[in-house]
Amino acid sequence: MSPSFSVVLATMLVVATTAGACIAGVELSLELSLSSYLLSCPSTCLQHGSDPNIAEQQIVKDVTQAAVQRNPALAPKLLKLHFHDCFVRGCDGSILLDxxxxxxxxxDAWPNLTLGGSEIIDEIKTKLEERCPRVVSCADIIALAARDAVSFLYGSDSLWPVSTGRKDGRVLKAEEALANLPLPFSDFATLLRRFQSKGLDVIDLVALSGAHTIGVSHCESFAARLYDFTGKGDTDPSLDKRYAEILRTKCPPKFNNGVTVEMDPSCSLSFDSHYYQVVEQHMGLFRSDAALLEDSTSAWLVDFM
Incomplete structure (x- = not known):
């Protein structure tokens, strides 16, 4: 990973907001902090002399990294879960609500139907409830688990610091996912508007798109680029022709909805800057990846990464 990529991506992933009331009765400060559990976690819930912040983060880390070691594909799923949670009403854990x-x-909104990793959040929550009942929010667990999953995949103890103190939300609004989440078939102008609505800019857009260096996608998220880009049965001209042929073999016209394709060709379990090379080669899987080359500033940032 290039130094520029690691620094920018780590910085962007620290960004978080709070919203909503508490699912489990967790009443923490609205201010995020690296020491938010020092006063809120009863001493009887902790081993004698232990730091509650270290204790709760260690539980998250242990469970997450054990799960990722068993199944590395969980890392991108947990990172995506965190991103999708944060883009709707802030990082409030509402993505877990039924x-x-x-x-x-x-x-249950379309962009979230393929999300995974919630079972790991449940496992962590169960263990934390045994130690400190009704203290650590699910929103904090999601943020910590995303960091720990990616850090393990990258071979580092911690790629970015995660402050805690988020509250869990209770609001159920599937339509807000469609209205707020950046979608894989978006053009640059649409992507930038959605990022700007969250107080983010073009640097954030390019940096967070780099998360596509790990994980897979279902064919339906990019099939239109292969078979009906402008509604006339054509292929997206910005897509590398040889890569388009490869994608067509994996996702034929009547594809199975369960088929997945690596977002970063041959490199979907390595957290690095390879994604940006792929985008420059016109092999970004999504329309939203190719869109980064439509704007001079974002194209320059892609090259810089």
Whole structure:
């Protein structure tokens, strides 16, 4: 990983907001801190003399890294879970809420139907409840687990610091996922508007797109680039022709919705800057990847990374 990529990506992933009330009754400060559990975690819940912040983060790290060691594909899933949580009402854990008879939850909106990793969050929450009941929010667990999963994949103890103190949200609004999340078929102008609505800029957009260096995608997220880009049965002209042929073999016209393709060709489990090389070679999987070359500033940043 280039120094520029690691520094910028780490900086962007520290960005977080809080929103909503608390699912588990967790009442923490609205201010995020690296020591938010020093006063809120009862001493009886901790081993004698231990730092509550270290204790709770160690539990998250142990469970997460054990899971990723068993299944490396969980790392990109946990990172995506965190990103999708944060882009709707802030990093409030609402991505975990189930739909009710009256309201459809975020997790059931189209962009979130392929999300995974929630079972790891549940496992961590169970262990933390045994130690410190109703203290550590699911929102904090998601943020910590994303960091620890990617750090393990990268071979580092910690790629970026994660402050804690988020509250868990209760609001169920599936339509907000579609209205807020950057979508894989978005052009540059649409992507930038959605990032700017969160107080983020073009640097954030390019840096966070780099998360596509790990993980896979289902064919439906990019099939239009192969078979019907402008509604006339054509292929996206910005897509490398040889790469388009490879994608067509993996995702034929009548593809199986369960088929997945690496977002970073042949490099989907290595957290590095290779994604940006792929984008420059016109082999970005999504329309949103190719869109980074549409703007002079974002194109320069892609080259810089």
């Amino acid at each position: 739909s009710t008879a009256r309201n459809k939850a975020e997790k």
